[in-house]
Structures are given as structure tokens and as C-alpha cells.
Amino acid sequence: MRTITLIDAIREAYQEEMRRDEDVFMVGQDIRGAIFPHTKGLVEEFGSDRIVDTPIAESGMYGVALGAAQEGMRPIVDFMFGGFSYVTFSECTVTTGQYHFLHGSPRSLPIVMTAGVGTGQRLANDHAMSIHGTFAHHPGIKVAMPSTPYDAKGMFKAAIRDNNPVMIPWHMGIMMLKGDVPELGEDYVVPLGVADIKREGSDVTVMANSLQLQHALKVADKLQEEGISCEIIDPRSFVPFDLDTVLKSLEKTNRLVVVDEDWESGSFANTVSANVMEAGFDLLDAPVTRVTLPNMPVPGGYMEDYIVPTPEKIEAAIRKVLA
Amino acid sequence: MRTITLIDAIREAYQEEMRRDEDVFMVGQDIRGAIFPHTKGLVEEFGSDRIVDTPIAESGMYGVALGAAQEGMRPIVDFMFGGFSYVTFSECTVTTGQYHFLHGSPRSLPIVMTAGVGTGQRLANDHAMSIHGTFAHHPGIKVAMPSTPYDAKGMFKAAIRDNNPVMIPWHMGIMMLKGDVPELGEDYVVPLGVADIKREGSDVTVMANSLQLQHALKVADKLQEEGISCEIIDPRSFVPFDLDTVLKSLEKTNRLVVVDEDWESGSFANTVSANVMEAGFDLLDAPVTRVTLPNMPVPGGYMEDYIVPTPEKIEAAIRKVLA
Amino acid sequence: MSLNKKQMIKLFTNLVRTSHYDKMMYRRMMQGKLIGFYHPAEGAVAPGVGACTFLKKDDNLNPHHRGHGIIHMVSKGIDVSTFLAEHTGKETGCCKGRSAFHFHYPDDKVYQQSGFIGHNFAPTVGWGYAAKRRGKSQVVMNCSGDGSYGEGRAHESMLMCQNWQLPVIFFCENNGMAIFSSSEEMHPTEDISSLAQGYGMPAVIVDGQDVFAVAEVAMAAIDRARKGKGPSFVECKTMRFNEHDIGTPDLKGWEDRSEEEHADMRKREPVRLATERVLADAILTQTKIDGIHEASLKEIEGVEEFADNSEICLPSEEELLADVFVD
Amino acid sequence: MSLNKKQMIKLFTNLVRTSHYDKMMYRRMMQGKLIGFYHPAEGAVAPGVGACTFLKKDDNLNPHHRGHGIIHMVSKGIDVSTFLAEHTGKETGCCKGRSAFHFHYPDDKVYQQSGFIGHNFAPTVGWGYAAKRRGKSQVVMNCSGDGSYGEGRAHESMLMCQNWQLPVIFFCENNGMAIFSSSEEMHPTEDISSLAQGYGMPAVIVDGQDVFAVAEVAMAAIDRARKGKGPSFVECKTMRFNEHDIGTPDLKGWEDRSEEEHADMRKREPVRLATERVLADAILTQTKIDGIHEASLKEIEGVEEFADNSEICLPSEEELLADVFVD
């Protein structure tokens, strides 16, 4: 095991998969110069016909990926910031999601989409919004987000090998988070669709991902001192979603808090809540409680800091379901 | 009272509001020639600088509305089919929704967006998808959808007078539905944010809108014969959402079925379910049960017919929550 | 480039075939025997025939939505029996009856028919990229209407294809109309192809009623692209004889298109023009021509029988859900 | 059109003021005294000054994101003390400290600074539509970079503004770069303004380091638009002296921009060029020039004090939620 950052783990995934398969390539804007460090040094190794920079033209840029995937290649398309995917939204949701199924399911579209997402830079809404919930609403696209360097490397590798379109953003707030990953050369993947219990516990189940997972783990440490035992589940994938792991945990805890850095209305948190209610009503001793962004555009400046889910809000939600 | 169709009711709303206020105008594609009949005859009365056709350029077309609204006008922008809003999605969700709030809330953006939505024409996904759930996920935009000619006229008038951006699609499956509306000249609005009990009942609450409301009413008639009494609530608005009316109904029925013609994952139905659970857990004798589109692109052809929520599926859900 | 006799016969044959196909689609739609809608191509069959008759199997094709691509696909040599089956919602359809008009012939390099106008442009860059990267002499024939060039995606695609000198033909079938909107009103210059100037992309304008003229410029553009000389723009001036899609009124702006306009258009019906030409040039005799019509009608009868004798399949929701993703 | 002395002094003064403003923003960012990021305008102040100095209050302005619009807004005469307050997250900011870089001066007809490049183009059509419909002689100055013209929205906007002959100036500040990407690589022709040809829109190219030259072409374009003669395109060839935004490496493609390139650029620093010109033409004396610098620095000191003495406001979630919609 070595200790590396989440963003370096993502880069290792690209490198290993591009070495393994000639058809894997990346397209984005300013990725050769590494506007975010997940693409640092890649152009030197793979050349600028596999690390492809385009004009500021998101539809054309995404079109490189879409057309090449139809031609049997395996593109990774980097939107830079998650919100920029909205600039070519019809293609990257509807066109992409319906391609396989609507055509009678003869050919799939192995496109990986990625982008930095989330708050923390105080840049406001269009540079701070989450996109996993929006993509999870649109069928035919897998959606996942890693929370640790280990998961990041393994999940990006799984996404690149997946024959379906996968949207896998990474949270800018944990880009420099360090963690253990296997030695270089040890090939591993973290399968999409499998949740991970990041901490075992017995009193309450907390579902959280990415930056919010880090917050939740901190809160769990603190509550442990009071004798409150939190089980922390990282969904890792939103589509497909591993509901079973959550239900199993609820058999023990009977209480669920879902933390989701996204607007409450239409959030993935709500999807979890609704499904848990339908599939596990009798398991619940308290209503599923959600910690999300309030239904307002994410403000920039200092105001960002206290609109987002914080350890304090997570703690309060946990205390509420335990009350 | 007169009896007119839903689509004619919408047109009357446009006419009356455009006569009342010079700043109200429409922009779209082929609206002068009335590609859908809600704009029939408008250009003759209002001229082609108020009934504005643009090239096939959704961003530019939406830009007419956005820029004119910033200049203090009150545009109605018609996307033709709901899915076409995705072609300029960043503008009509993020840019529009954040305009007022992010700028410190000094000026609002009175844009009305509309489009035909929904299944029934067997044209498949991109021509058959719903958009109310997606828009309801994005803060700063009101979202509503009428279910009857009376509501259609009153809600479109309310939307045009509203100082906020409003997305108000209409369902193609009930475009020719007839119903009573007040005489011409009798000015009325149906305020956004107020749900309507379309049928009173005591055993189970069913929330449904648009075409699905019609289905639900039929099912209620049928079940009445068996002595099952359904209370049917039309939310009318998704944002703002009138949760109180639902909770109040649950005090009586303790059972809720939410019908929503949208994909299950990330649907408005899930938002209702999650909020009802948090706000009314103790009112529920059974889990909130949802009837939605399955998480797959909407197929065209004959297959469309039995993927959508049907009276049969609604009936089954009602029986399930009553079991 | 000048066409030889064999090429002219092939073009003429495809013109006859495709115009019968279009009529068949029209007839069936009127009979209630098609799913969804149909955008008739009458008057505008020559561009697609000219563009596609000499494409190779490995060349990428984006068929124009007018005629739902049948003109282009038949001309390219694709078996369209599964296309009609799809349009009738049958299990034997190219998309198992799930797609309405969104056909898919990946082996023949037809990947999509988007319901969103202008959504052909973005993946075009990717097809061109793949062709270039793999060093194959594959070309991309990207056919769409004048109206589609309103979309910003057209710009992004032309820009990027010219940057990278991709083997792409921007083949614009300018019928002067987009639903009710005339291109005079919706485009600021006389020719859509003036856009190409902005990118330094070569452009040519051709009489889109003359299948032979179209084929000559298309072949030159294909040749150019195949030799690695980059993209070009071909604008065909063509016509739409009927309403936009069956059942929609036939307006310009908000008024009926005039009788005169219709009468004028009909004078330049492409099959008639081509027939006059092949007779005048003694390429074909009237007997041969009659034979071509007969064979076409026969072919189409077969396609209709295949579709009509196929089943409607109604898989369960579970089966469909299992088909959303592959393993 | 040739500039009179008063106009030249106004331009020179704005050039000095705005370049000090830009330096102040740079300094504060380096000191950790700004929210978010800052895209320095050094080397590229002349275009914004030339474009905006003679706009009227009622003219619509889309300021370029470089310099976060401060060049353009100061030149238009907007009070930017609330701009710096916003960029420091204060309650007195033009957006109550909520926006980071998304400023808003609706009374001065500056409606937005989008975080999405190219999102200036769509509402431009609406501003032009409103101006035309109301029959006012209002013009729209739409300033953005070479890179922004990659976006399809640029095409849709130019197409529609030309169709409707709207009073819009497409003012392209071509610094040859977009983050790390050179316009040589990302645009297929020498000049971005070649795009205008596609729409039959008049275009002019000007030395963007020469504020007086820029002002002359800008004034002509404004005049044209104000007289109802339709849109036009102005391309300023300018430079970016620093990295894209503070802290990002200064690369071209993926390699450092060379020392030579930097040295060459600095030779054409716009304030120096303008100073030489006003001295040579005896428009201003060195003493007057010194006075202009001093006054600018003083003005900026005031703006900084205002921002620094303002409060950070932290309203409650409820207060904020109540501000999402108006009644």
C-alpha cells in the first residue's frame, strides 16, 4: 500500500487503462496542460491525439466522445466543472442515455464522463453545483462518485471498463484527500453498484458520499464518545444503487440519515428515502431524515460555507432520528 | 361557464394577458403558424414582433426571452416539445434560476416557459419525456402543470403575471380535454402553489396531475363502486408545492399513492414521498406508494402504451396501500 | 468529374427506388399504417441519392430526417425492410419496435436519427476523429436541412472539423423551409453555405433537383475527404412538395403556400428531370425505365409484406429493464 | 471618425484608471484579499476602454470576463466600489456578497457575468430585440474573448442579430489564448472575425494595444448600430501578459509560454503606448499624466477602504430562502 491523493489516484486509473487499451482516450478543454491535476503529464505519455483538447464548444467536445464511442472507441470526456455538462445537456443525458435501449439494445456506448463538482471554492452556483442527482434522474447512464483514493482509482477503472455510459464526477473538496491504495502494478477495480460500509455501527445508519462522507465520519467519531454508534454507508454508486446494503443496515439500526450535497427537491436523497420507505417501512423507527442543500442557488462568497451540509447539521440530524 | 379544450384555454390566457400588457410577448419556433394550436391566430392579432418565430436555435431563442426579461419585458417562451428545453438547458435552469437570488435579489426574471410534454404519441423518449421533475430540481424556478381547462387558463394567467421564472408545460395527452371555464371577459387566475382536491374521499389519498389525474379520477369512480373512497389531489404546482393540503388529507386517509409521469429515480414523486415521511411519519399507516415511469428511456411504438402509468397500475397501487 | 453510363444508371435507379419508397411511406401514414409521424421527401429525393449512392459501407452516414433517412439509406445500399418494420412497431424492426423513427444501422455506419434537430453535428466530429485517428480512408457524409444550420452545434462541428481537417462533408439539403419558416427569413444570406466561409472551408452550391449534378459534386467532396484534404460544404437547392409532416398545414410563416409556388415546384420534379435526361442522353430506353419502376415497386411490396407479417412484441417491464444496461 | 482632444484625454484617463484597478485586483488576490478567483487583464485593458468609454448609460453592456469586467464597467462610468465589496464577500457588495464574480448593475444595463463562457451571446439577442422593439437608440456592446467564439451560442446570436438587424456589436478581444489553448490551434482561420462573413456581417480588425485605434472603430460600430444599420463585428488583437487566472500555470498547450513571448508582449503595453502618443501629440503633459495616475490611485484607495470597512453579512437560511422568489 502507498498513500496518495484522490486526484492522483484518478490519474493513475487513466494511465493504467490507457496503457491497457489503445481505444481509451480523453477529450476535454485544457486537459493537456492539466487545468485540474488528474490529467497532469498524460499528454507527454499518450500524445495529443489521445489527450485531446478542443475549443470551448461543449457540444462539439462531447460529440468527439459520442461519435468515437459509436465507432467502438472508449472515450473519457472531462467537463472541467460539473455545471459545464449542462451546456450540452441534451446530448449527455437524453441522446446518450437512450442510445442503447431505444435502438433495441444491440450496441452500448462506453463513454466515461467526469468533472470536478461541489462547493468549497466560494465561486457560487454555476461553479459549485452537484450533478449526480440530475444525471441519476436520466435513465441509461450509470452515476457514481468516489470518496477515497482507493475507491477513486478502482471506480474510475471500473467506469472505463464498463460498457455503459458512466457519469463519475469527483468532489473538489476532497481532491487532495490522502489515502492508501495498492502498489502500482496491482490491478484492481471497485465495481460500480456496490455500496461500502465505511464504518460499522449499531444505533443509526448514515448514508454519505464524497466530502460529506468525511464529515459524517468525523461526526461518528465524536458521537462515539457519547456512546452513540453510527454505521456509515458510502453508496459509491447512485445508479445502479445498492439498496440492499442500506436495508440490511436498517435491520440493525432502524434509523437512517441521508446526507447529500444537492438541492433537496429532486435529490438522490429523496430517491433513497422514498425507496427505503417502500421497501423497508417496517424497519423504520423514525422517518428517514435528510441533510441536503436548501432549495436555493448555491451562493458564493462566505455564505457558501454555511449553506452546505456541515458536520454540525449532520450531527443534528442524527440526534433528531435518535430522539 | 363555457366548455372549451385545454389547449384553447391556454390560448385565451395568452390573448388576455397580451391585450392587458404590451410587454408580454411570445417567442418560439413556428408559433406564428401554430405548430400546436395554443398559438393559433395570435400573430394576426398581435403581429410578428410579439409572436416571434426564431431559427432552429434554442439558445438564441431562449436568449430572446432571457435578455428581454432582463430589460423588463415579460416573455413567454415556447419550446414546442419539452425535451427541446434540454438543448439550452444551462440557460433555462442555472442561469435563469440563479439570476435573482445570486445577485442579491434586486430584480426578478418574469419568464414563462412552456412546452408540450408527455407520452401518447408513440414518438419515443426525446419527444415523450416529462420535464417538470427536472426543472423542480433546480432552484429559483417555479414549476406547474395544469390538469383541466379551468386550471390551464387560470394558471397560465398566473404564470404570466408572476414576477418569477415559471416553467409550465402542458400534457399533450389532455390537449383536447374539454371542461368548463368562466365566460370571456371574466378575469380569474389560479394561484401557483395551491393544490386542488379534485375529488374528496376518505380511504386513501391519491396525488396525480395532468393526464394521470384523469386516470386517477377514473379509477376512483371504479373503486367507489366497491365502497373504496379515494381523495384525489392535484398538486398543480410542483414548485412551490402545497404539502399542507396533502398532509391534511392524510390526517383523514393515512394512505398516499403518488402518481407521476416521470422516471422514478429523482422524480417529484420521490420528493413528495420523502417530505411526507419527514413531516407526517405518524400519519402514515402504509408506505407512500409511487406509480411512475420505470427507469428506462421511454420507448416509442406500441411499447409506450404499457410503460406509462395506466389506470390499472394506479388501481393496483391503491389496493396495495389499502392492503 | 463526369459520370459514366453505369453510374448514371445506378443514380437513376436509386432515384426511382427512393421516390417509390417515400410514396409508400406517405401512403401508409395516410392509411394509419405507420407509427408516429412521417416527413415526406417528395420533391427532395435527388440530394440524398446523389450524396449516398457511391458511399462505401464503411463510410459514416448521417441521413437527413426528411424521408426519415430512407432516401439516404436505400441509396447507400442498406436493407430497409427492418426500417419499415420499425416504423410499424414490429419486433423485426431494426430497433425491436422500440424506437418509432430513431433507426440504427451500426454495421452500415448509421448510428442515429436524433429527435433533436442539429444533434447530428456533434457526433460528426467524433466520427471524423475516429476515422482520422485510425488512419482509414473512411469519410463522413453528414446530411441535414437548411434549418438545422441554425443550431449552434453546426458551428461547433464545422469549426472543429476544419481545425482538425477531418474527412467530413457538410451536406445541406436546402429546401428553403423549416416547418413553416422560410430560410429567406431565418438565414441572413442567400446561401446557407456562406457559413463555410467563416471557417475557410470550401463550399459548392448545386441544383438539388438534378441528381446527376448532385452526384458529381458529392463525389468530388467525398474524394477530397478520402484523400485527407479535409472537410467541405455542399449545398443542394431543393424543394419540399408537401407539408412538413403529414397532417401539419402547409404554411409559409402563417399563410398557406400559394398554388403558384406549388405549380412552379412541381415543374422541377427530380424523377421527371432525370428521366428526360437519361432518355435524351440515350442512357436508358423507356422499356428499361419501366422495368426499373416495376422492380422498385416489387421490392417495396416485399418490404411491406415483411413488416406486415411481423409480430408486435410486447416484452414485460422486467425484460425491458434488463435491457437498459449491458453487463 | 477621428478623435478630438477631449475624447483622447478621456480614453487615456480611463486606460490609466482601469489598469490600476486591474493591478489592485491582482495585488489583493495575491494577498488573499479577494473571494474566488481573478483573471488579470494586464496587457489587455485597451479594448474594454475603447469599447465602453463612449457608451451611454442606457446602452447594454456585456463586459468581458477578463478583469472580471472592471475595465469595461469603470470605462462606462459605473461605480465599482460595490464591485470590490462583492469580490470581498461583503454585505455592501453589488450582490449582497452572494455572488463571488457574478456582478449585476441593472441600472447601468449590466445584467450578468455568467460562469459559463459563451453565455453572453444568447441574452444579447434579447437585449437587441428589446432595444429594437422599443424603438430606442440603445445599442448592445457584447464583449468577450476569442475562445468564447468556439461556443455554438456565438453562432446563434450572430445569425439572429443579423436576421433582425439588431443594434449589437460583437466585440471580440482576441488575446490569442483561452486558458492554455492558442487560438491558432483552436480556430481554423487567422482571424476570429472571419466568422462574420458567414452572416454577411461587416467586420473590422484593429490593434487592441492602441486604445485610440480601438475607440475609433468602436465608435463607428456604435454609431452604425445606433442608426439602425444593424450589427457588426469588431476584433481587437490583444494580449494576455499573465497566466489565465492567478495561480494557474502560464502554458501554451502544455508547455510554458516562452520568455521571448513575454518580452515581446511587454513591448506593446497599452498604457505605455498611449502615454507615448499623448505626449507626442501634445495632448497631455507629463505633469498632467502624473496627476491622472495619482487621482486613479486615490480613487482606488477609496474603493478598497469602502470594501474593507464593510461587513460580512451572514443571513439565516430562512432569510435566504425567502429571497429565492419575489412575490
Ligand SMILES: Cc1ncc(C[n+]2csc(CCOP(=O)(O)OP(=O)(O)O)c2C)c(N)n1
Ligand atoms: C432541437 C429541435 N428543435 C426543433 C425541432 C422541431 N423540428 C423538427 S423538424 C424541424 C425543421 C427542420 O428544418 P430543416 O433542417 O430545414 O429540414 P426540413 O424539415 O426542411 O427537411 C423542426 C424545427 C426539433 N425536432 N428539434
Ligand SMILES: Cc1ncc(C[n+]2csc(CCOP(=O)(O)OP(=O)(O)O)c2C)c(N)n1
Ligand atoms: C462553458 C464553459 N466552458 C469552459 C469554461 C472554462 N473557461 C473559463 S475562461 C476560459 C477561456 C476563455 O477564453 P477567451 O474567451 O479567449 O477569454 P480570455 O480568458 O482569453 O480572456 C475557459 C475555457 C467555462 N467557464 N465555461
Ligand SMILES: [Mg+2]
Ligand atoms: Mg429545410
Ligand SMILES: [Mg+2]
Ligand atoms: Mg482569449
